[in-house]
Amino acid sequence: MTQRVVILGGGTGGTLAANRLRRMFPADEMQLTVVDQDDRHVYQPGLLFVPFGLTHPEDIVRPRRRQLHRGIDFRQTAVDRVEIGDEQVHLADGTVLDYDVLVVATGAVLVPEETEGLTGPGWMEKVFTFYTPEGAGALEGALATFDGGRIVVNVVDMPIKCPVAPLEFLFLADWYFQERGIRDRVELTYATPLDGAFTKPVASDQLGSMLAEKGIELVTEFNTGEVDGEGGRLVSYDGREVPFDLAVVVPLHGGAPYVGRSPGLGDELNFVPADERTLQAKAAPNVFVIGDASSVPASKAGSVTHFEGDTIVENIRRHLAGEPLEPGFDGHANCFIETGFHKALLIDFNYQTEPLGGHYPGAVGLPLLKESRLNHLGKLMFQWFYWHSLLPGREVPGIGSTMPTAGKVAAPTPTGED
Numbered sequence: 174m175t176q177r178v179v180i181l182g183g184g185t186g187g188t189l190a191a192n193r194l195r196r197m198f199p200a201d202e203m204q205l206t207v208v209d210q211d212d213r214h215v216y217q218p219g220l221l222f223v224p225f226g227l228t229h230p231e232d233i234v235r236p237r238r239r240q241l242h243r244g245i246d247f248r249q250t251a252v253d254r255v256e257i258g259d260e261q262v263h264l265a266d267g268t269v270l271d272y273d274v275l276v277v278a279t280g281a282v283l284v285p286e287e288t289e290g291l292t293g294p295g296w297m298e299k300v301f302t303f304y305t306p307e308g309a310g311a312l313e314g315a316l317a318t319f320d321g322g323r324i325v326v327n328v329v330d331m332p333i334k335c336p337v338a339p340l341e342f343l344f345l346a347d348w349y350f351q352e353r354g355i356r357d358r359v360e361l362t363y364a365t366p367l368d369g370a371f372t373k374p375v376a377s378d379q380l381g382s383m384l385a386e387k388g389i390e391l392v393t394e395f396n397t398g399e400v401d402g403e404g405g406r407l408v409s410y411d412g413r414e415v416p417f418d419l420a421v422v423v424p425l426h427g428g429a430p431y432v433g434r435s436p437g438l439g440d441e442l443n444f445v446p447a448d449e450r451t452l453q454a455k456a457a458p459n460v461f462v463i464g465d466a467s468s469v470p471a472s473k474a475g476s477v478t479h480f481e482g483d484t485i486v487e488n489i490r491r492h493l494a495g496e497p498l499e500p501g502f503d504g505h506a507n508c509f510i511e512t513g514f515h516k517a518l519l520i521d522f523n524y525q526t527e528p529l530g531g532h533y534p535g536a537v538g539l540p541l542l543k544e545s546r547l548n549h550l551g552k553l554m555f556q557w558f559y560w561h562s563l564l565p566g567r568e569v570p571g572i573g574s575t576m577p578t579a580g581k582v583a584a585p586t587p588t589g590e591d
């Protein structure tokens with residue numbers, strides 16, 4: 174019997190899951206349909222570089238359809254809702270898709286309108302976000318003409334995609350203004366809801382020290398209640414204010430709105446609860462979740478989405494074969510952190526383990542928790558890897574659902590040139 178697998182979302186997770194399933198199952202055993210609302214696949218890590226003129230929006234976008242292997246049906250329309258009980262997906266164009274297995278891969282959406290004033294006066298004039306191609310492009314123009322004053326980078330609340338990206342933005346801004354010879358005229362501030370620079374204590378200490386060394390002010394436990402674009406102020410719920418001439422805001426994130434219209438599928442933020450190790454949705458045994466769409470306590474990152482790929486594909490196979498699921502995903506995440514001056518750090522961690530020193534993925538490899546040129550080259554090369562290996566679903570030895578322990582050392586190594 175041909176199994177019908179419907180994948181909602183044709184971004185990082187939906188594309189790699191579809192391509193891996195197509196390799197595993199011939200077309201007469203599995204019919205694969207991917208649904209996405211548009212045909213613009215954005216390489217989102219590239220958005221960080223756009224404001225600094227280091228890449229351009231058109232260089233990081235490709236058609237979605239072309240990233241899918243032959244034999245995968247692509248539907249370009251929005252998902253309206255899922256009826257779990259009927260095992261059906263209702264699309265905005267009126268089509269109804271029946272499924273045997275559903276994969277939710279619709280990621281996270283930005284909801285800037287949820288923060289008072291954020292999209293009001295000053296939005297896209299002196300209040301920006303680099304989390305969208307349009308925002309990153311507009312910010313490039315604003316930075317190019319900025320000749321002094323106070324820039325604040327603000328995360329409104331967690332969770333956000335790529336929690337290190339705001340820090341990378343600040344490190345690159347420090348470098349950018351030094352290159353332009355006006356760093357002494359620019360004050361850089363990071364206002365975060367966290368109690369430190371990052372979520373993981375070891376990395377947080379190191380990144381906090383780097384902010385201090387670069388003369389970047391850190392304002393912690395700042396829960397933004399209002400963005401006053403006209404007056405140039407961020408106001409927190411406890412009444413603190415951070416003034417700015419230019420604000421770079423990472424808005425609140427939520428799951429896709431259709432999740433809220435799908436009885437039993439999501440939580441109050443429209444993220445989809447799932448078992449954190451098998452990635453099976455709590456809603457039904459034939460529903461699986463990959464990537465930012467889920468509420469599992471892993472980082473919302475492309476690397477996590479990639480590492481989840483092994484587990485989700487294997488568990489779909491097991492589910493269809495009537496076998497017990499594999500608790501294969503351990504929360505494995507890794508992130509390159511651009512630090513400017515052609516250097517980057519790399520961190521690697523999972524649900525249980527803090528970022529460790531040593532090397533990745535084995536005893537010989539990229540240095541962990543250390544600034545190096547090699548890591549910067551790794552970050553740049555990642556775009557090629559994304560289009561040509563990660564999305565097509567190629568197996569990469571040593572990289573998968575569990576964090577490798579070879580090459581790691583328990584104590585973090587100090588920051589230094591590798």
Ligand SMILES: Cc1cc2nc3c(=O)[nH]c(=O)nc-3n(C[C@H](O)[C@H](O)[C@H](O)COP(=O)(O)OP(=O)(O)OC[C@H]3O[C@@H](n4cnc5c(N)ncnc54)[C@H](O)[C@@H]3O)c2cc1C
Binds near residue numbers: 475
């Ligand atoms: C600025 C920035 C920098 C980043 N840097 C890094 C990095 O350095 N390293 C890293 O690992 N990760 C990084 N990320 C995060 C990474 O890009 C995401 O975690 C990853 O893309 C998640 O994949 P996904 O498949 O869950 O979601 P996406 O790739 O976002 O795909 C979701 C898809 O669902 C579709 N969709 C949503 N709703 C509907 C609907 N109703 N109907 C139809 N389709 C719908 C969307 O159009 C989209 O194509 C970064 C993200 C940003 C924004």
